[in-house]
Amino acid sequence: MTQPFDAAMQAFAPALPLAVGLSGGADSTALLRACALRWPGQVRAIHVHHGLQAAADGFEQHCIALCDALKVPLTVRRLDARHAPGQSPEDAARQARYQALASVALAPSVEGAIQSIALAQHADDQAETLLLALSRGAGVAGLAAMPARWERAGLAWHRPLLQVAGADVRHWLCAQGQAWVEDPTNVDERFTRNRIRARLLPVLDAAFPFFRDTFARSAANAAQAAELLHELAQQDLALVGVPPQIKALQGLSRARQANVLRHWLRLGHHTTPAAAQLGELLDQIQACTTRGHQIRIKVGRGLVVRSGTGLDWSSP
Incomplete structure (x- = not known):
């Protein structure tokens, strides 16, 4: 029987060459390993060193060792992701990370121009994003959560693991005998997302075992509604x-x-x-x-x- 992680990777068909955003955690380690095994010589890795915590140097060393073992070219981009007054630290780090990934991918390279970027968010991340949006009273655009594919900066961006539970990603890694690093901030419950992960997802799992699938359908319905509202807004803006x-x-x-x-x-x-x-x-x-x-x-x-x-x- 095909496991969820393998099924998701078999369905993933990006334009090549492909860059993978590599943090060193379980999810991105699994994504890079799977992509490198499937498309040898066509995959590169980009690691963004935020400089926000002492463990960051250890993440970088793991990424270097992993890419050496997989024979995948690695680019490390160091940046200052400190947040501006009034901006959340998570939002500042996320925006800086996306900008860094795009700048590396678009830079001239002897290996050829990168066509796609893959990110490792999975079904648990999608559920957390939807719950965060609900907690903030978001409209349909926010409830659409994270898209599986979008265009930005002339690149195709993909999240091929959005239908895969985090536990399934780790099961695949363990079967491969592949190590990863754990980000210590992921258990810091001062961050809302971490409280959702630690306190709400286990309760949802017990009460509604298929909540990841149903949440994903709700997010897809919200995304469709948001697209229709965008089209109507374009028409009305031409009118007013x-x-x-x-x-x-x-x-x-x-x-x-x-x-x-x-x-x-x-x-x-x-x-x-x-x-x-x-x-x-x-x-x-x-x-x-x-x-x-x-x-x-x-x-x-x-x-x-x-x-x-x-x-x-x-x-x-």
Whole structure:
């Protein structure tokens, strides 16, 4: 009987050459080993050294030894992933990691241009992401969790293990006799994701043994809904104009106003309004029936203001 990890890898068909994001943990170690065995000479590894903890040098040494054994070229990128004021440490590290992976993959190389990047998040990670989104009151875009494939920076990005439980990844590694390193921060319950992993997932496993599959279906349904909302927002933005005209906005339902305004702010101004900010803006748009009615509302990192017959954006 084909095991879940083997089945997932058999279904994985990326464009080659392929780069694998390698942290040194069980998941990325398994992914790199499986890819290197399947496509010898077509796989490279990228290790991002965040410099955030004392154990980081040990991760790097494991990655070097693993890649030497597998005869896989390794690039180590060191960076400063400290977070800015108001930014979560996890978000800062994640953004820095993606930027580093893309910059290495796009750099000229004697081995040929990398076509795809594979990341090792699995079904437990997907469930944690969905639970985090629920805890924050996320909309369908957040509930879509992590996509299995997407395009970014001219590269195809893949998460081939999203249908595989973390325990199945480790079972495969043990059967291979392959060692990995454990990140000590993964058991630090000061981080919300770690509390979910330690406290909620075991309870869900006991109560709903197939929760990983059902959560994945919910995330896929949310992703489809988010795609439809994006398409509708594009159509409505063409209708209301850029910047949006107040009269045209008033011709839409409140839900479509909210959808197109989020799209305008995200697309044109790289900001996302809080629910209360967006609600206040929608109330002001509804009440805007005279020429003298002013709108000046803090949204995201700036202000949405009335300018003539439409809305405009003001950034400090």
